[in-house]
Amino acid sequence: MTNSSQEKKDTRSGFGAGLYEIGLQNSDVVALCADLTGSLKMNAFQDKFPKRFFQMGIAEANMMGMAAGLATAGKIPFTGTFANFSTGRVYDQIRQSIAYSHKNVKICASHAGLTLGEDGATHQILEDIGLMKMLPGMVVINPCDYNQTKAATMAIADHYGPVYLRFGRPKWPIFTNSDSFEIGKALHMRKGKDVTIFATGHLVWNSLEAAKTLEEQGISAEVINIHTIKPLDNEAILDAVGTTKCVVTAEEHQMNGGLGDSICQLLSRNIPTPVEMVAVNDSFGESGKPSELLDKYGLGVKDVIAAAKRAIARK
Amino acid sequence: MNKSTTELNEQVKQTRRDIVRMVHEVQSGHPGGSLGCTEFFTVLFQNILRHNSDNFNMSAKDEDVFVLSNGHISPVYYSALAHSGYFPVSELKTFRKLNTRLQGHPTTHEGLPGVRIASGSLGQGLSVAAGITQAKKLDNEDKLVYVLMGDGELQEGQIWEAVMYAAHNKLDNLIATVDVNGRQIDGDTKDIMGFTELKSKFEAFDWNVISMNGNDIEDVQDTLSKAGLLSGNGKPICILMQTEMGNGVDFMMGSHKWHGIPPNDEQLASALEQNPSTIGDY
Numbered sequence: 001m002t003n004s005s006q007e008k009k010d011t012r013s014g015f016g017a018g019l020y021e022i023g024l025q026n027s028d029v030v031a032l033c034a035d036l037t038g039s040l041k042m043n044a045f046q047d048k049f050p051k052r053f054f055q056m057g058i059a060e061a062n063m064m065g066m067a068a069g070l071a072t073a074g075k076i077p078f079t080g081t082f083a084n085f086s087t088g089r090v091y092d093q094i095r096q097s098i099a100y101s102h103k104n105v106k107i108c109a110s111h112a113g114l115t116l117g118e119d120g121a122t123h124q125i126l127e128d129i130g131l132m133k134m135l136p137g138m139v140v141i142n143p144c145d146y147n148q149t150k151a152a153t154m155a156i157a158d159h160y161g162p163v164y165l166r167f168g169r170p171k172w173p174i175f176t177n178s179d180s181f182e183i184g185k186a187l188h189m190r191k192g193k194d195v196t197i198f199a200t201g202h203l204v205w206n207s208l209e210a211a212k213t214l215e216e217q218g219i220s221a222e223v224i225n226i227h228t229i230k231p232l233d234n235e236a237i238l239d240a241v242g243t244t245k246c247v248v249t250a251e252e253h254q255m256n257g258g259l260g261d262s263i264c265q266l267l268s269r270n271i272p273t274p275v276e277m278v279a280v281n282d283s284f285g286e287s288g289k290p291s292e293l294l295d296k297y298g299l300g301v302k303d304v305i306a307a308a309k310r311a312i313a314r315k
Numbered sequence: 316m317n318k319s320t321t322e323l324n325e326q327v328k329q330t331r332r333d334i335v336r337m338v339h340e341v342q343s344g345h346p347g348g349s350l351g352c353t354e355f356f357t358v359l360f361q362n363i364l365r366h367n368s369d370n371f372n373m374s375a376k377d378e379d380v381f382v383l384s385n386g387h388i389s390p391v392y393y394s395a396l397a398h399s400g401y402f403p404v405s406e407l408k409t410f411r412k413l414n415t416r417l418q419g420h421p422t423t424h425e426g427l428p429g430v431r432i433a434s435g436s437l438g439q440g441l442s443v444a445a446g447i448t449q450a451k452k453l454d455n456e457d458k459l460v461y462v463l464m465g466d467g468e469l470q471e472g473q474i475w476e477a478v479m480y481a482a483h484n485k486l487d488n489l490i491a492t493v494d495v496n497g498r499q500i501d502g503d504t505k506d507i508m509g510f511t512e513l514k515s516k517f518e519a520f521d522w523n524v525i526s527m528n529g530n531d532i533e534d535v536q537d538t539l540s541k542a543g544l545l546s547g548n549g550k551p552i553c554i555l556m557q558t559e560m561g562n563g564v565d566f567m568m569g570s571h572k573w574h575g576i577p578p579n580d581e582q583l584a585s586a587l588e589q590n591p592s593t594i595g596d597y
Binding site for chain 1: 373374375376382422423424431432433434435436438439440441442443444445446447448449450451453454472473476477479480483484
């Protein structure tokens with residue numbers, strides 16, 4: 001799974017590439033963007049399919065309603081804007097016109113989490129996974145690198161129903177292959193027997209780095225990539241925990257409502273297990289470089305390492 | 316085959332009966348706006364829409380589409396859908412009851428034929444209609460998309476996002492009707508958040524604006540026909556429809572108070588007496 005070279009690319013570019021590819025394959029795919037075409041890397045789609053691209057202006061509520069209408073008429077709309085404006089700003093539009101109405105809309109959200117960096121907390125949404133996973137029928141996906149984001153973008157076009165696809169701004173190591181993407185199927189990234197790290201999005205990479213260091217210290221850490229937070233791969237999670245018997249969750253999101261929260265619910269109902277959560281603890285972000293922010297808010301490699309040790313100690 | 320004015324008037328009376336009976340039965344719902352829009356729904360569903368009510372198709376390929384944005388007037392919507400063949404008229408008796416397809420506010424969730432989008436939280440229908448319209452343009456269809464909004468609903472900002480979009484993108488197969496009854500829950504619209512002049516507002520956004528008396532069946536027929544003829548001219552079409560909330564039931568008229576309260580037994584009897592059965596009760 002892990003490539004030898006560590007080429008870096010932003011996950012939003014994976015979205016742009018995937019959107020273009022699926023646009024070539026499926027003429028029902030249309031795209032809407034609220035004045036962030038460059039940021040979302042939707043230019044290739046716009047240039048190739050100008051009639052299937054809708055510039056919405058700075059009007060996200062209308063974009064979500066339009067997408068619901070396009071989906072009603074049989075199109076497969078992909079909306080594009082920042083994660084904050086894709087969720088919190090338009091929650092009621094998504095809830096009524098898309099989720100409750102079960103429309104085949106793909107809500108594609110860039111610049112999620114702290115790693116958008118210098119723009120600061122107004123744009124760094126850390127609540128979006130929670131908001132979206134609470135909606136009945138909504139699929140929630142947070143891929144980890146360029147390749148996985150591209151594959152996920154293409155895969156969601158073939159899934160009928162509303163999907164929230166979350167990705168980010170910074171250049172990030174590419175470490176998965178791009179052959180396929182199966183919604184709801186956890187990916188084993190690294191084997192281990194002492195602790196299982198369930199990670200999503202950019203934090204999968206940090207977890208793999210942490211596992212390397214832990215190995216040097218004699219600790220065998222399993223890393224599982226939970227790219228789909230909903231529906232959660234219950235079977236893979238329970239299987240893994242049956243062996244390692246302690247858990248770390250890692251995500252670029254609030255503890256409340258995120259991946260860790262979903263995994264804790266699953267474990268508490270099935271196999272009560274010590275869980276340490278690497279996530280933002282009830283706080284807004286701030287301006288700074290992505291790496292500085294991850295360190296300050298406890299999402300760095302060292303934080304995953306420390307969490308693994310705490311989890312093992314609680315077994 | 317189009318219904319005559321006499322037949323339409325008979326249907327109007329029957330739909331008024333449906334509305335007050337539905338709302339009375341469950342002692343909840345919104346009779347005022349429903350009654351005000353009865354003529355509009357009757358003409359639209361009986362004579363204007365080119366639709367296939369026997370074989371409901373969500374995508375409405377090559378059909379006209381109607382979107383209800385102010386979903387709280389579901390009683391008149393359900394009556395119009397049932398009487399134009401989307402589902403059995405007898406199902407109206409399940410309105411707002413447990414396990415019904417006729418939810419308090421319209422939804423696709425229970426699979427009711429004729430409904431293509433949930434509404435109730437206001438301000439969203441024009442965007443949805445614009446999306447359907449855009450899809451029809453993309454598919455080179457010449458069919459029309461109708462949407463109804465309340466005048467109070469225009470206080471929602473999303474409406475104006477969609478108004479801008481529709482004009483900028485020349486959605487000239489979109490016909491948006493505003494129910495100008497001048498009332499909303501807390502009082503008269505002019506007192507709550509007045510609009511001054513709606514015609515000039517829509518015209519300033521580059522819409523084609525026409526008006527009608529929504530409680531005059533012949534005016535509704537003529538104006539909806541005219542709106543269809545105005546389509547294809549590069550501008551979306553707005554119909555400002557003057558109505559009286561509660562129209563056809565004397566004690567419900569002239570006030571905002573019947574926006575969302577049901578009649579009691581005596582009031583129901585009076586409302587039914589004012590609107591004798593024509594084609595038969597459900």
